[in-house]
Amino acid sequence: xxxxxxxxxxxxPFRIASVDAQRMKTMAAILRDPYPIxxxxxxxxxxxxxxxxxxxxxxxxxxxxxxxxxWAGDDAIRRLRVGFHGRVLDGDSVEAHGIVESVAxxxxxxxxxxxxxxxxxxxxxxxxxxxxxSFCDRAAEGERP
Amino acid sequence: xxxxxxxxxxxxxxxVGTRFPGGEYTIAHWENALLTDCTERPPMPADLAHPxxxxxxxxxxxGTSIGALFALGGGDGRAGSVTLLGYDWEYLRPLHERxxxxxxxxxxxxxRTHDENGAPVYDDMAFSIELHEPQGALAARxxxxxxxxx
Numbered sequence: 069x070x071x072x073x074x075x076x077x078x079x080x081p082f083r084i085a086s087v088d089a090q091r092m093k094t095m096a097a098i099l100r101d102p103y104p105i106x107x108x109x110x111x112x113x114x115x116x117x118x119x120x121x122x123x124x125x126x127x128x129x130x131x132x133x134x135x136x137x138x139w140a141g142d143d144a145i146r147r148l149r150v151g152f153h154g155r156v157l158d159g160d161s162v163e164a165h166g167i168v169e170s171v172a173x174x175x176x177x178x179x180x181x182x183x184x185x186x187x188x189x190x191x192x193x194x195x196x197x198x199x200x201x202s203f204c205d206r207a208a209e210g211e212r213p
Numbered sequence: 214x215x216x217x218x219x220x221x222x223x224x225x226x227x228x229v230g231t232r233f234p235g236g237e238y239t240i241a242h243w244e245n246a247l248l249t250d251c252t253e254r255p256p257m258p259a260d261l262a263h264p265x266x267x268x269x270x271x272x273x274x275x276g277t278s279i280g281a282l283f284a285l286g287g288g289d290g291r292a293g294s295v296t297l298l299g300y301d302w303e304y305l306r307p308l309h310e311r312x313x314x315x316x317x318x319x320x321x322x323x324x325r326t327h328d329e330n331g332a333p334v335y336d337d338m339a340f341s342i343e344l345h346e347p348q349g350a351l352a353a354r355x356x357x358x359x360x361x362x363x
Contacts, residue, residue, distance in 0.1 A: 084253055091251040098244055098251075099269040102280045104292050111292035125297040126268035130252035133264040142257060143307045145264050151299035196299070 069140055072171060072178040072202070079166035079182065082135035089121045089158035099124065112157075120157040128156055128194050132184045135164040140200045146179070150196030156188055163187045166198065177202030220287035225323045225336055228285060232319040233342070238274030240266055240310045262308040268300075270308075271342035271355045274316030285320070286338045286361045298337065298358035306352040308344075314352060318342025321356065333363040 096106045101124065104111035109119040129150055136145055156162055166184040178201065185195035220228075240262050249256055249263045257263050272278060283290045322339040341356040 082254075088253075091253070094247055095251045098248055100273065100278055100280075102283075102290055103295065104290075108292070115293050124268075125300070126265045127251060129300065130263070130265040134252055134254040137254075137264075142261055145304055147301070147303045148264065149299070149301045152297045 069202075072173070073140075073168045073180050075168050075170055077168040079135055079139045079168070079184075081166075082131050082138065082164040084131060084162050087123050087127075087156055087158050087160045087162060092121050092123055092127070092158065095124050095127055099126070117155075117157060120159060123156040123158070123160075125152055125194075128152065128162070128186055131162060131164040132166070132186055132194070132198070135166060136182070136184070136198055136200055139166075140180075140202070144200045144202065145198065146201050147199040148184075148196065149198075150184070150194050152194050154188065154191055154193035156186075156193055160188050162193070169197075174201065220336070222325060225287075225325055228320045228323040228338065230319065231285070233317070233340075234276030235315075235317040236274055236276040237313050238270050238316050238344075239313050240270060240308070242310050245310050260310040262310060264302070264304065264308075266308060267302045267304075267353055267355050268357075270314070271316060271318065271344060271353075274314060274344065275318045275342050276316075282338075282340065282359070286323075286336060286359065288361045294362055296335075296360040296362065298360050300358075301356040303354045304352075305354070306346060306350060308352060313347055315345040315347075316342060317345075318355075335363055336361045 093107045105122040106124055112121055113119040164186050166182045169181050169183055171178055171180045180200050182198045184198045185192045245262050288294050318341050321341045325336050326334050328334050337360050339358045344353040346352050
């Protein structure tokens with residue numbers, strides 16, 4: 069982004085055509101996550117989910133983060149506050165969306181508060197607020213410690 | 214995961230203030246790369262960490278684990294026994310690979326909800342963890358909320 073956003077701007081969405089069960093397994097290994105709903109189809113069959121595994125919350129938030137980074141810069145995210153309202157299963161198609169609610173001018177750029185959410189069909193399975201700031205703000209604060 | 218089906222009201226209340234052992238964590242390039250790939254975006258530039266490292270890095274760095282947190286809340290890790298309520302993740306400094314972060318935190322709230330007959334329905338537990346850079350600057354803070362179904 070080359071200019072400051074304005075309230076009401078829509079953030080270009082980030083789409084996942086089909087959530088991948090294999091990526092959930094990789095994620096479970098990195099997280100050291102013993103919860104079987106993310107990697108065991110027998111467990112999700114018992115839950116009535118037809119053997120489809122359940123995407124991790126951090127991955128659902130990751131799609132929102134990816135949308136924000138593509139829009140505002142890879143180090144622009146200052147805060148993510150989200151609630152989770154539904155499950156995302158392997159094979160689901162999801163889209164991250166956002167809209168700018170307010171913008172403040174800072175000494176070295178801008179800071180925006182955005183409503184963000186993740187859609188699965190007509191349902192919002194996660195929603196909340198993101199605070200992002202222009203790249204030059206972060207540069208002014210210093211780079212690698 | 215070793216846990217119990219139900220903690221008492223008193224045990225649940227006593228969880229608030231529980232501190233994790235604390236420790237240090239360095240984000241490796243391989244884990245950042247794999248984690249980023251899991252989100253289906255291109256690799257992060259240079260050694261910048263993907264924002265969702267703020268799930269496992271605080272937990273593991275603080276000397277605890279998902280399984281240990283399940284056990285603290287009296288959950289046994291059975292499928293369907295725990296639900297994610299929400300996150301509040303603050304990025305006060307950019308997070309990088311190969312930086313030794315000091316990690317500390319603990320349980321900040323634990324509340325039980327009963328049905329009309331007084332039986333426990335679910336317990337909501339929240340924990341908060343901070344990451345500090347080697348020079349001491351606060352780099353990130355997370356507060357995660359989980360629900361244990363009873």
